[in-house]
Amino acid sequence: MPQKYGHLANQVDDAQSFTCLVCGANPTGWTWGDLHGEGMCIRCGTPYQLLQYEKDQDGVDQRLDAPPKLNIKESWLPVLKRYWEETEAFTGLATIMMSRDYPECVEGKRKFDEWLDEHPDVIPG
Numbered sequence: 001m002p003q004k005y006g007h008l009a010n011q012v013d014d015a016q017s018f019t020c021l022v023c024g025a026n027p028t029g030w031t032w033g034d035l036h037g038e039g040m041c042i043r044c045g046t047p048y049q050l051l052q053y054e055k056d057q058d059g060v061d062q063r064l065d066a067p068p069k070l071n072i073k074e075s076w077l078p079v080l081k082r083y084w085e086e087t088e089a090f091t092g093l094a095t096i097m098m099s100r101d102y103p104e105c106v107e108g109k110r111k112f113d114e115w116l117d118e119h120p121d122v123i124p125g
């Protein structure tokens with residue numbers, strides 16, 4: 001799948017040697033969504049916050065030196081793992097604004113949603 005904005009998501013220091021929690025790609029590649037600093041695993045489409053900040057004593061945002069942070073609720077992790085094991089399909093779950101810019105995410109979300117319809121028991125309460 002094509003990477004948005006060149007390959008810049010792969011250049012985030014702390015994301016370069018990260019193992020995806022869903023598909024196990026090591027290291028995984030990244031592509032951006034539209035939310036600042038949010039990238040997706042290029043293999044399975046799981047969203048992570050690659051660029052993270054914390055305010056210093058003056059209230060100015062400072063970049064955190066931190067590994068990618070899962071951008072979905074922890075309770076969905078086993079669901080995404082099972083979906084990956086069964087389908088090996090890209091979900092494209094990052095935040096997007098214009099669907100025309102991310103056809104692979106639209107299709108990934110549609111297929112994932114369809115799968116959830118067939119597996120209502122796995123949806124976290």
Ligand SMILES: [Zn+2]
Nearest residue numbers: 020023041044
């Ligand atoms: Zn992955």
